[in-house]
Amino acid sequence: MHFADPLLLQSGASLRDYSLSFETYGTLNADKSNAVLICHALNASHHVAGTYAGQVKSEGWWNNMIGPGKPLDTDQFFVIGINNLGSCFGSTGPMHHHPDTGRVYGAEFPVLTVEDWVTSQARLLDALGIQTLAAVMGGSLGGMQALSWTLQYPDRVRHAISIASAPNLTAENIAFNEVARRAIVTDPDFHGGHFYQQGVIPKRGLRIARMIGHITYLSDDVMNEKFGRQLRAEAARVTHDASPVSAYLYSTLEAEFQIESYLRHQGDKFAEYFDANTYLLTTRALDYFDPARTYGGDLSHALARATCKFLLVSFTTDWRFAPKRSREVVKALLDNRRDVSYAEINAPHGHDAFLLDDARYLGVVRAYFARVFKEVTA
Amino acid sequence: MHFADPLLLQSGASLRDYSLSFETYGTLNADKSNAVLICHALNASHHVAGTYAGQVKSEGWWNNMIGPGKPLDTDQFFVIGINNLGSCFGSTGPMHHHPDTGRVYGAEFPVLTVEDWVTSQARLLDALGIQTLAAVMGGSLGGMQALSWTLQYPDRVRHAISIASAPNLTAENIAFNEVARRAIVTDPDFHGGHFYQQGVIPKRGLRIARMIGHITYLSDDVMNEKFGRQLRAEAARVTHDASPVSAYLYSTLEAEFQIESYLRHQGDKFAEYFDANTYLLTTRALDYFDPARTYGGDLSHALARATCKFLLVSFTTDWRFAPKRSREVVKALLDNRRDVSYAEINAPHGHDAFLLDDARYLGVVRAYFARVFKEVTA
Numbered sequence: 001m002h003f004a005d006p007l008l009l010q011s012g013a014s015l016r017d018y019s020l021s022f023e024t025y026g027t028l029n030a031d032k033s034n035a036v037l038i039c040h041a042l043n044a045s046h047h048v049a050g051t052y053a054g055q056v057k058s059e060g061w062w063n064n065m066i067g068p069g070k071p072l073d074t075d076q077f078f079v080i081g082i083n084n085l086g087s088c089f090g091s092t093g094p095m096h097h098h099p100d101t102g103r104v105y106g107a108e109f110p111v112l113t114v115e116d117w118v119t120s121q122a123r124l125l126d127a128l129g130i131q132t133l134a135a136v137m138g139g140s141l142g143g144m145q146a147l148s149w150t151l152q153y154p155d156r157v158r159h160a161i162s163i164a165s166a167p168n169l170t171a172e173n174i175a176f177n178e179v180a181r182r183a184i185v186t187d188p189d190f191h192g193g194h195f196y197q198q199g200v201i202p203k204r205g206l207r208i209a210r211m212i213g214h215i216t217y218l219s220d221d222v223m224n225e226k227f228g229r230q231l232r233a234e235a236a237r238v239t240h241d242a243s244p245v246s247a248y249l250y251s252t253l254e255a256e257f258q259i260e261s262y263l264r265h266q267g268d269k270f271a272e273y274f275d276a277n278t279y280l281l282t283t284r285a286l287d288y289f290d291p292a293r294t295y296g297g298d299l300s301h302a303l304a305r306a307t308c309k310f311l312l313v314s315f316t317t318d319w320r321f322a323p324k325r326s327r328e329v330v331k332a333l334l335d336n337r338r339d340v341s342y343a344e345i346n347a348p349h350g351h352d353a354f355l356l357d358d359a360r361y362l363g364v365v366r367a368y369f370a371r372v373f374k375e376v377t378a
Numbered sequence: 379m380h381f382a383d384p385l386l387l388q389s390g391a392s393l394r395d396y397s398l399s400f401e402t403y404g405t406l407n408a409d410k411s412n413a414v415l416i417c418h419a420l421n422a423s424h425h426v427a428g429t430y431a432g433q434v435k436s437e438g439w440w441n442n443m444i445g446p447g448k449p450l451d452t453d454q455f456f457v458i459g460i461n462n463l464g465s466c467f468g469s470t471g472p473m474h475h476h477p478d479t480g481r482v483y484g485a486e487f488p489v490l491t492v493e494d495w496v497t498s499q500a501r502l503l504d505a506l507g508i509q510t511l512a513a514v515m516g517g518s519l520g521g522m523q524a525l526s527w528t529l530q531y532p533d534r535v536r537h538a539i540s541i542a543s544a545p546n547l548t549a550e551n552i553a554f555n556e557v558a559r560r561a562i563v564t565d566p567d568f569h570g571g572h573f574y575q576q577g578v579i580p581k582r583g584l585r586i587a588r589m590i591g592h593i594t595y596l597s598d599d600v601m602n603e604k605f606g607r608q609l610r611a612e613a614a615r616v617t618h619d620a621s622p623v624s625a626y627l628y629s630t631l632e633a634e635f636q637i638e639s640y641l642r643h644q645g646d647k648f649a650e651y652f653d654a655n656t657y658l659l660t661t662r663a664l665d666y667f668d669p670a671r672t673y674g675g676d677l678s679h680a681l682a683r684a685t686c687k688f689l690l691v692s693f694t695t696d697w698r699f700a701p702k703r704s705r706e707v708v709k710a711l712l713d714n715r716r717d718v719s720y721a722e723i724n725a726p727h728g729h730d731a732f733l734l735d736d737a738r739y740l741g742v743v744r745a746y747f748a749r750v751f752k753e754v755t756a
Contacts, residue, residue, distance in 0.1 A: 011628035
């Protein structure tokens with residue numbers, strides 16, 4: 001959908017003549033009360049569920065969560081998957097042309113915030129004629145958007161579902177983002193963000209950024225279970241107890257351990273499809289998000305504006321956005337006597353758990369949406 | 379000290395015509411029973427204590443631990459600080475010339491293991507006429523060397539002190555090493571490890587490697603306490619509660635948060651003095667260390683060879699080498715009915731704690747060395 005009115009951003013800059021990519025699933029009911037907006041995290045898109053005809057590998061990123069008969073049931077709800085501004089998957093972003101200059105934005109694309117994304121999403125709802133969302137839902141950075149919706153448009157959200165998220169980043173979170181950004185920015189192929197004109201892509205930096213990211217998405221335990229110290233090479237030699245053991249390659253350049261080839265593969269894949277400028281601005285939006293900031297750090301005070309009902313979910317082994325971060329939000333909402341449900345799921349998979357099949361997790365969301373459906377159809 | 383005999387390495391390669399840099403502190407007693415060997419970690423050297431005359435900033439890296447009247451008292455012990463082979467601080471390493479070809483080793487420098495370092499250290503002791511160490515001590519990678527001493531030369535060590543260490547790396551540990559190595563190796567200035575001849579240094583990669591390392595040396599808590607979400611910019615604006623708050627720069631390139639400038643500074647410093655090939659081979663030695671490997675993963679079986687007495691120390695917030703890793707060693711030693719002391723220090727500083735002043739930690743080491751001194755002078 002194209003938007004002709006300029007969007008004033010938190011930074012003071014503005015975007016005009018921009019488009020938002022979105023997909024919808026299910027049917028909007030007569031009183032337009034069953035719409036659920038899905039906000040995405042770092043590297044996802046508006047394609048949240050289903051598979052495109054003839055494209056076997058085109059499964060939506062939250063396809064285990066959203067669809068007919070699934071926890072968020074598209075037979076009951078009208079689900080909107082939206083792609084954030086600045087993304088590289090359809091909505092206006094750094095690889096598009098600046099309407100004033102005709103040149104590719106590149107590094108000139110304005111820095112966006114979570115609040116800016118929410119503002120742009122509200123305009124899409126206006127255009128769709130949807131005044132009030134039955135729910136807004138997201139995981140990780142998507143969960144921050146869901147929280148921000150309740151603060152920016154408290155009257156337009158009945159339920160907010162924030163999964164594996166946090167009220168802001170810790171110093172360590174920012175640190176990981178910063179190392180990833182430096183890897184991209186100092187790649188000679190970055191060219192100050194104007195690499196498109198040079199016909200190159202800062203793939204070295206993107207690979208490093210993705211490898212760092214992947215480490216923080218998994219728990220130490222699940223990494224040990226999946227990869228442990230397993231080697232790639234299979235050449236066996238006999239040991240003290242006569243059991244065969246693979247010989248080391250004794251190389252600093254070859255991938256010796258399974259975890260190394262896994263990370264390299266993830267990095268290579270990512271560098272093929274993700275945009276470097278999108279990576280920079282998306283991680284920056286994460287860094288900046290901090291609704292308590294202008295309230296002297298008082299989250300309870302900051303969340304007083306939120307009036308909707310909440311479901312928060314966290315995962316025990318998520319060390320990127322640990323359960324204690326979700327509990328900060330729960331506490332702040334309870335301080336304001338809000339209606340809050342909270343589930344802390346005992347899952348081994350770290351931050352990635354929010355995208356994976358876990359019966360208890362999916363069950364919690366299913367039960368919550370059953371309640372939402374009762375409310376909107378009451 | 380120069381060594382003319384070739385050193386056969388675990389990889390099957392060998393090093394000949396090599397030198398080891400070392401420093402000694404205190405006086406070797408008549409029966410040569412008071413020698414303590416200090417093994418260093420990733421980026422340290424043989425300069426463990428004291429300050430060079432006229433060089434104010436030349437303090438040894440373990441100067442709070444070692445010296446006259448300190449926990450390891452150089453009025454009582456003869457302390458040897460040794461620099462590992464492959465280092466960039468004096469001992470033969472990648473920036474030295476291959477004796478056969480006359481060319482700088484660079485990437486041709488052989489991959490070393492913890493066991494190789496210990497073998498080379500034993501030769502130094504031979505040359506110094508020291509048959510038995512009162513103790514071998516190290517932190518982190520140095521602690522692995524101390525452990526390996528007890529397995530390779532059980533008759534030459536009376537006490538081993540291993541601090542903030544582990545019996546091997548986890549998949550996550552290896553993953554962080556691998557990302558750091560890829561950052562170096564994919565830096566266009568690396569030139570396959572032969573950057574010396576090109577007159578360049580892969581500083582981009584070294585900076586990223588160091589930034590990643592620093593994140594893993596600190597605990598999340600201490601990072602929040604030291605840096606939190608503090609900004610660099612001081613431009614104030616008025617907020618909801620009329621308190622001033624710094625304005626964001628809205629930049630993905632500028633260092634916005636204090637933690638970012640701290641990490642950049644650490645990366646810049648490191649890239650000025652540390653050698654890229656040394657970084658690669660030192661992290662690889664960490665990856666490879668795994669004494670239980672040839673015993674089917676049975677650490678108790680592997681440590682049966684060790685006959686000396688042990689002190690192990692770990693720190694509660696160390697997530698790089700967590701206390702549970704030290705406890706694995708303690709358990710394996712107890713399975714063999716060895717004499718083991720173990721202290722788990724409640725310290726906020728993460729892995730870095732082993733280098734910092736902590737009264738309980740230093741007190742534990744002091745008490746242990748008082749016992750060692752009694753034994754060697756009995």
